[in-house]
Amino acid sequence: xxxxxxxxxxxxxxxxxxxxxxxxxxxxxxxxxxxxxxxxxxxxxxxxxxxxxxxxxxxxxxxxxxxxxxxxxxxxxxxxxxxxxxxxxxxxxxxxxxxxxxxxxxxxxxxxxxxxxxxxxxxxxxxxxxxxxxxxxxxxxxxxxxxxxxxxxxxxxxxxxxxxxxxxxxxxxxxxxxxxxxxxxxxxxx
Ligand code: ZN
Numbered sequence: 001x002x003x004x005x006x007x008x009x010x011x012x013x014x015x016x017x018x019x020x021x022x023x024x025x026x027x028x029x030x031x032x033x034x035x036x037x038x039x040x041x042x043x044x045x046x047x048x049x050x051x052x053x054x055x056x057x058x059x060x061x062x063x064x065x066x067x068x069x070x071x072x073x074x075x076x077x078x079x080x081x082x083x084x085x086x087x088x089x090x091x092x093x094x095x096x097x098x099x100x101x102x103x104x105x106x107x108x109x110x111x112x113x114x115x116x117x118x119x120x121x122x123x124x125x126x127x128x129x130x131x132x133x134x135x136x137x138x139x140x141x142x143x144x145x146x147x148x149x150x151x152x153x154x155x156x157x158x159x160x161x162x163x164x165x166x167x168x169x170x171x172x173x174x175x176x177x178x179x180x181x182x183x184x185x186x187x188x189x190x
Contacts, residue, residue: 001132002034003030003033003034003063004033004062004063004064008132012027015027015058015062018058018061018062019055019058022128023055024055024124024128024131025054025055025056025059025081026055026062027128027131027132028098028109028131029058029059029060030059030062030063031131031135031136031139032059032083032097032139033060033063033085034063035096036083036084036085036094037085039094039096039141040085040086040087040093040094042087044087044089045087045088045089046064046085046086046087046088046093047073047074047085047086048066048072048073048086049074049075049076049083049084049146049150050074050075050076050082050083051076051077051080051081051082051083051084051097052075052079052082053075053077056081057073057075060073060083061073064085066085071153074150076150080097081098081113082096082098083095083096084144086144086146088151091146091147091148091150091151092143092144093144093145094142094143095142095143095144096139096140096141097139097140098138098139098140099138099139099140100113100114102137102138105134106133107130108122108123108126108129108130109130109131111127156170157170157171158170158171158172159171162176162179162180163175163176164176164177164180165177165179165180
């Protein structure tokens with residue numbers, strides 16, 4: 001079995017080094033990205049949308065040129081275990097999701113996906129085994145077109161210096177940076 005351009009072993013090693021371990025979500029995520037690449041089948045540049053923060057973004061970053069840092073991967077947190085790869089210029093692409101209806105023959109996958117059992121009662125080895133056996137049979141596919149609003153590059157616009165902290169920030173955030181208007185995650189200054 002190959003995942004993207006990697007053998008399963010190679011992908012597992014990459015996942016371990018990048019994600020910390022070969023989590024079930026990164027494994028099924030790799031299978032999803034591989035399937036999406038096959039279906040998109042384009043020579044044009046493409047972007048990615050991921051609908052969850054969990055695991056799946058790392059599979060996308062491992063297997064495509066799309067990363068959070070280069071802006072080609074965007075998380076639109078709809079809370080669904082799904083991703084879309086789409087052509088930058090046309091907005092046309094393919095959405096791949098983990099289809100709950102297709103998990104019925106795979107009890108470990110179903111338990112994990114729908115959290116039917118606490119994590120410590122899940123059998124990780126059996127789960128990984130089912131994911132590898134089931135593969136693309138767990139997935140649903142949709143042809144989609146990304147809304148023009150989401151296609152537009154989001155520019156930071158003009159930069160200002162915050163009068164409170166002195167750091168640079170996008171001027172369109174307002175007269176003071178967000179860090180100085182109560183949105184900082186830190187206790188005390190900063
Ligand atoms: Zn500030």
